[in-house]
Amino acid sequence: METKPTRRARLRQQTIAEIKEAALKALAESGPAGITLRGIARELGMTAAALYGYFDTRDQLISTLAADAYNELADSHEAALAALPPEEAASRVRAVCDTFRTWSVANPAAFRLIYGDGLPGFSPPEDVTKAARRCCMALLDVVAGAWDHAPAAIRDDEAEWSDFQESLVTPAREQFPHLPPQALGLTLRIWGRMYGPVMLEVFGHLGQQIVDPSQVYRREVEAIIEMLGLSE
Amino acid sequence: METKPTRRARLRQQTIAEIKEAALKALAESGPAGITLRGIARELGMTAAALYGYFDTRDQLISTLAADAYNELADSHEAALAALPPEEAASRVRAVCDTFRTWSVANPAAFRLIYGDGLPGFSPPEDVTKAARRCCMALLDVVAGAWDHAPAAIRDDEAEWSDFQESLVTPAREQFPHLPPQALGLTLRIWGRMYGPVMLEVFGHLGQQIVDPSQVYRREVEAIIEMLGLSE
DNA sequence: TGGTACACTAAACGCCGTTAATAAAGTGAT
DNA sequence: ATCACTTTATTAACGGCGTTTAGTGTACCA
Known part of the structure; x- marks a missing residue:
């Protein structure tokens, strides 16, 4: 048109x-x-x-920047995954994890904008949450690819679909129909495990304790891969 | 005087x-x-x-609030630990972890002040970093109490004292003389693992995905205890 | 009782986001 | 080329902000 x-x-x-x-x-x-x-x-x-x-307003400008940042990060994730075949589950996990930290450290300002700011009761406009979902989906993608290898201790979990918000459940089940609800819980846990060290690094807390913050993250990524039963 | x-x-x-x-x-x-x-x-x-x-200035007022918040959190940690004997390593880990999330969720504003804000190149005044160190020490305390139970896979690690900043090494070696440098790396990893889910929850990201964000944290805490070889 | 240190106010400066009225310039049809 | 129009930008103003300076009253102590 x-x-x-x-x-x-x-x-x-x-x-x-x-x-x-x-x-x-x-x-x-x-x-x-x-x-x-x-x-x-x-x-x-x-x-x-x-x-x-x-x-319209300063806040809207900032929201636009946030949406851009989310989309940029999601693009990085998808580009990294596109280069790897589905069967290389461990590599795909590593790719998403590494892309995440690399982008965050390279764009600390954008990272803060997305994950650090935000008023107490403020809910972002739709284009921002939509872009955020793309990032979430990339992570869910690699978890889906690794789910069959995951040890029973992880797969056995009393999680239900109703434990999660519809805004997550709907796109997740649509895109990965074979996944059980437990996979969502696992994804969120991995999410937190990735964000913790990166947030601490970007916000400057890790650098006051350790010379090379990337060490912490590297070990954590390997632990995640091990947890998923994807080692060696 | x-x-x-x-x-x-x-x-x-x-x-x-x-x-x-x-x-x-x-x-x-x-x-x-x-x-x-x-x-x-x-x-x-x-x-x-x-x-x-x-x-002196608005920033100094805010810095004072930040120091207060750190001290309040550290007080909570120390109070929780004081009630538990040294030999109950698992309980002590759980206590610090639970205290951390409970305080953070109950005081989200103070939490943001401490861990979310901060300018890119801004380094906080001394009383703030000093109060922050108290929190770090509480965590190091429980790791020290659990170190002897930790499996070899965790204890074998090529970490050196020189990998860490002096401002962490000095008080750590002073207070826990028997600890090897590997324990510092482990502490930082656990730190990141605690902060990840809590940050995501306080900043409102987890709540958009899961109905009860504390589920994620609970499982993560148990995984930490398991990692330390403290299960059952 | 006098003097001094302290707590506070009033007024101003230069920032800020935002709005309203207005002028200039590009666009498209006649 | 002229006209009506939409789009873009300007100027001026309002109220709020952190901060500074100068001045005022008041509580304390000798």
């Missing part, structure tokens, strides 16, 4: 990109609080009020 | 307490960004400028 990328639309797209770029730069330099409409406008040679032609 | 709690000093103490109280309330209601000197002053019936008689 949209066969006409009119000149106006093109310029508009570019301006939006420049705004995001300036916002990301400010984010990297001084954290989320450093994203300032007036600062961005200054950088682009415009007035702050002009930005309201592109984003 | 300070035998004279003069009337002035007493009033001053009380005012400081009221300021912190108002700040914590704002923190709980609208996140770190909601802590506003003018808002606090309004609540106390003062001018914002008057607050500068008690805190």
Whole structure:
């Protein structure tokens, strides 16, 4: 339908990109609080009020950045998985884990935006949660690929579908029809195990304790693979 | 020395307490960004400028809150451990883990303050890092108590003292002289494993996936105990 | 009783997000 | 080429923010 990328639309797209770029730069330099409409406008040679032609509000701009970050991370995950055949379960687990930490450490500002901020009662707009789900699905994908190798101690678990939120259950069962509910619980546990060390590293807590934080993560990834019965 | 709690000093103490109280309330209601000197002053019936008689700056006030939070958490840990004899290693691990999540979920605002915020290059003042170390030591304590039971797979590890920062090594060796450097690495891994699920829960990510986030944590704690060779 | 240290206020500065009114410029049809 | 129009940007203002400076009253102590 949209066969006409009119000149106006093109310029508009570019301006939006420049705004995001300036916002990301400010984010990297001084954290989320450093994203300032007036600062961005200054950088682009415009007035702050002009930005309201592109984003409804500062919060919406930040939400857009968050959605972009989620999508970028999900793209990385999917690209890493696309290069590996389904039967190499261990490699696929490692790929997702490594991609996750590598991206997070390389884009700490975006990581904080996604996983660190957020007001107490604030629920993000739909495009953000949708992008977040893509990341979750990549992890579920590798768990699904490893499920048959998992030892009984993990598979035996009194988890039910009703233990999980519909927003997770629905896409999970649609995409991986053969998976039991226990696999969801396992995925969440692995999720937490990946996020713990990475969060501590990105937020600067691990670096105050250990010289090379990646050591902690590497061992944890191997432990996850072992837990899944995928060793050697 | 300070035998004279003069009337002035007493009033001053009380005012400081009221300021912190108002700040914590704002923190709980609208996140770190909601802590506003003018808002606090309004609540106390003062001018914002008057607050500068008690805190050098807004950031310093927040740092104080962070140190308080760390100390509160450390107190909880130490109280939980004081009730358990050294030989009950498994119970002690469980106690620290449970105390950690319970406190974090009960004080989400304080938790965010400590573990979620913080500028990219910002390093906290000394009283904050000192209070943070107390929490770390509690965890190291239970790992020390469990170290002798730990399976060889965990104890065999090419970790060296030089892998860790001095600010961790010095107090650790002082307080637990018999511990090898491998125990530090194990402690950090357990730390990450505890923080992952709790961070995801407090930041609201787990709740969007699972009805009862504590399930994830409970299983993780049991896995930690098992990893340490403390099951049954 | 006088003087001094302290607690506080008032006013201002320069930031911030956001809104309203307005002008300029691009676009498309006649 | 002219007109109506939509889109884009500007200026000016409002209220809120952290912070500083200068000045005011008041509690304390000699």
